Amino acid sequence: MYSLGVPLPPALDGDSAPVHLLPPHKAFNWIHDGSVLVFDVTACGEGSKGPAEVPWRLQEGGLVPYGFATLLPDLPDEAKARVFEALVDDFFGPSEVPDLAIVFETPRPGPKAKASPGQAMAQWILRNKAQPHQVFLVDRDEYAKKYQGLQDAAGTKRLTVPSEIVEDGLYLGPLQTATSSAVLNGLAITHVLSVIDHSVPLPSDARVEHLSLCIEDHPDADLYPVLKKALPWLLAAFAETPGARVLVHCAQGRSRSASVVIAWLMCVKRVLERDEKSGSAALFGAVMGIVKQLRPSIQPNYGFASALENLFHDEGALAPLLMGMEAFLQDPGGRRWQLALG
Incomplete structure (x- = not known):
């Protein structure tokens, strides 16, 4: 239920x-x-x-x-x-x-x-x-x-749209959402993070910041180098752009992009709860449940899931990110993350 x-x-x-x-x-x-x-x-x-x-x-x-x-x-x-x-x-x-x-x-x-x-x-x-x-x-x-912006942009055309994981902030979807002017403009997307194994041609009229990180959706693919670049980029997007709306996508919005979104929210939850005793596996399970309620189709492959279950194994590697995130979450703009994970 x-x-x-x-x-x-x-x-x-x-x-x-x-x-x-x-x-x-x-x-x-x-x-x-x-x-x-x-x-x-x-x-x-x-x-x-x-x-x-x-x-x-x-x-x-x-x-x-x-x-x-x-x-x-x-x-x-x-x-x-x-x-x-x-x-x-x-x-x-x-x-x-x-x-x-x-x-x-x-x-x-x-x-x-x-x-x-x-x-x-x-x-x-x-x-x-x-x-x-x-x-x-x-x-x-x-x-x-x-x-209304979606309907205005698309007319009567059927759209493939991303899931809204954090209201007016974080979106998760498939490749079609990043290549659609109607979606990017209709949802007022400001940043696009592509987590995919090929180049992504964004629409010419899209006024967005774009970061593309190459990784295959395979259990043996190393997720950590992607997270090392993606998580600070997400922090900068939300902390430096008032009202930022970030779309994270891969091919289907199920595994690669979902893994990045889950990792970001795990870090947010870790900082908000100030709980260093809870292991990564428990945080992964909690955040996975939250995201899956909002996008039921997500399913990180077992290699990515294992990486997320051990995300905080090397606490020192994430220390600068978590410190920056703590400062960001104390600002008024950080309140929506508390509501999303509450």
């Missing part, structure tokens, strides 16, 4: 029907992973039965590429069931219904005792369907505002 949401009031969050509020960036990751059902309960106006009439549509521009349906809570139960089943058949198949669903709504002021349309729809799904087991509510307006 996922636990990244903020629980709603107890009356709407019973043990048998968990419903949670979900931050937009976490919804974004799960949606693009293709592992959730997505519904929109936003209507045109009071009493409207039609889909939302807004300047952009959620299913355009890669904002919601999978499993999307408009499902209004005041429809008869039979109509709701037909929409639900059609969505499952079109995108997943009856035997592959995801465990999770996301319901977009635009919150409106109203009596606190009365369930919102999104809450009502979430409860209907949980009462009437064996799956999903959990339903998350997402503020449609916040999501639209945050990712």
Whole structure:
């Protein structure tokens, strides 16, 4: 069961029907992973039965590429069931219904005792369907505002997008994300770190700092020389560029780039917790779990995993980096890392 949401009031969050509020960036990751059902309960106006009439549509521009349906809570139960089943058949198949669903709504002021349309729809799904087991509510307006740039840049084109590991800060994805103007500009990426075994031609209109480090995705490949260059570069990017947004990529966003992101977050966690007794293996397990919740497809090869489990074996080699990181994390800009790893 996922636990990244903020629980709603107890009356709407019973043990048998968990419903949670979900931050937009976490919804974004799960949606693009293709592992959730997505519904929109936003209507045109009071009493409207039609889909939302807004300047952009959620299913355009890669904002919601999978499993999307408009499902209004005041429809008869039979109509709701037909929409639900059609969505499952079109995108997943009856035997592959995801465990999770996301319901977009635009919150409106109203009596606190009365369930919102999104809450009502979430409860209907949980009462009437064996799956999903959990339903998350997402503020449609916040999501639209945050990712409007992607839709503007891409129009109606489907995009391959990176996972947002630290909100508005650290992104992890495959090669296509680094070579796409729509992605780099739409997400306002400022730095790109390529961890791959060939050159990467960035778009000509991309105004980003770029570091390319050559390594094959093979268990015998030595990860340490890459980390020796990548980790200080990441520290400089975040410490010296206010509002830096860094994309780390390899070919598929699964092994090489994931290993660098995990190593960076292991160092951050080590400094934040000021715990020199915890071994690298324990830190690796904890951080791997955090990143995997946000990008389920990651899987460092066993050679890289072994290197990460022994990352702090030679503490002296990382001492300058950790000292610089400690100063950075004490600044206001370092607070988001505490929230990400909290």
